[in-house]
Amino acid sequence: MPVEKTDSEIRISEPLNEDDIAQLKAGDHVRFYGTIYTARDAAHKRLISGVEEGKEPPVDLTGQIIYYVGPTPARPGRVIGSAGPTTSMRMDPFTPQMLELGVKMLIGKGGRGPMVQQALQDHKAAYCLAVGGAGALLSKSIKSLEVIAYEDLGTESMKKLEVDGFPAILCCDMFGGDLLQQGRNQWRQQDKLGSYEPIGTASAGKTDGGGK
């Protein structure tokens, strides 16, 4: 089963379909098993440019999981270096097209813009947070790495990872639930904020910048 709920965890593995995604809610603790693909800024740009020119993506993305990461080089004897998530917002412009190609799950850090949140609902897909700045911890659950495309991009190449219990938190579900907005609404102490007016769609974040 691509989504399996046990007493202790929610296990996720590809290939995912709409019914699998429908079981997941913002705030769920999840763990990934099996194959996930990496892509970040440069790989997204190249993949989408290729598709627009009529080329096939390097792999069939139907039901697949994409992790936004650019790891450090592996020391000899290791599979991978430090491998935490990068800022997802920078992938926002490419995300609706990735979802059209069949991607069902995204993993990164930080919030997603309104356009992506709508696209997740339209395409019945979801977005998870891995803990930003926990690249050493997250690397422990990565068991193998194979560069499958764009090798010249180095850390930004597209890689196939095999993971065993990679931990994440469901952030944006296919029903419009957004953990970051919910969290802020729950924990904001308006009495201490004085005249400051919180932003309505805070989790959308800024429209420029982003890093890691």
Add this chain to the structure above:
Amino acid sequence: MTTDTPTGVREINADEITATIAELCQEATHFLPEDVVASIERARDTEQSELGKQVLVEILQNVDIAKNEQLPLCQDTGTTVVIVELGQDVHIVGGLLTDAINAGVAKGYTEGYLRASMVDHPFSSRVNTKDNTPAVVHVDIVPGDGLKLKVLPKGGGCENMSAFKVFLPSAGKEPIVDFVLRTIEESGGNPCPPLIVGVGVGGSSEYAMYLAKKGVIRSVDNPSPDAETAEFERELLERVNALGVGPQAVGGINTALAVNIETYPTHITAMPVAVNLQCHSARLKEAEL
């Protein structure tokens, strides 16, 4: 090799600077400063949001794994910002200071299996320089014949959320509060909270941002020596944490570990304010030659 000359000028060899920088790059990316670790532990103990607490637990596990297994704390090993405090009685021999620092960065990042994240031209070719050079180097001339090197590998997630604005001279503190809160709330999870918030007020535009960076590298346990500024730091920290952003923006009461404000006299027409955010992986290592 260091030599004292008869004129009282101390000579420091460029090779020594290169070797030191290389070591600092590796140590900074593997070991989190103790004051930061203790501060994250306090946040973990006080966090009321269950998800927020879980995030802080994982961040602290990460600190241990990085230390014990020689893995970088974060895959973004940053732009290498180097702050040099150069005694004015020092003469650097055997090469240029900046060249020596860049050679050290190249050595440290290559030999340490750190990620090279610098590209050559910002809006054109953007080809990776492959050894994380060039560093961004600031030199402060100080009294004496010492040479202090501070290496700050600054990740993109937090650096990219920097903000700057010039307010009216008579505006007082309130617009500073709003500007800091807005910057942090809009940044959400991108800069990897809990944060160290550096705020630079005064000087000129570029100097205000440098002051903010100096705020970021000041210890989380070290309030401003100026009583009024220290009080403002406490007030701002409380209000930042009232935003509810929380660890990794999942919600919670620990959005920032500290707010450090640095000030400088400024022009009669202006109040420049710069905000520089530092992620919880507040990597900093220094050495004195």
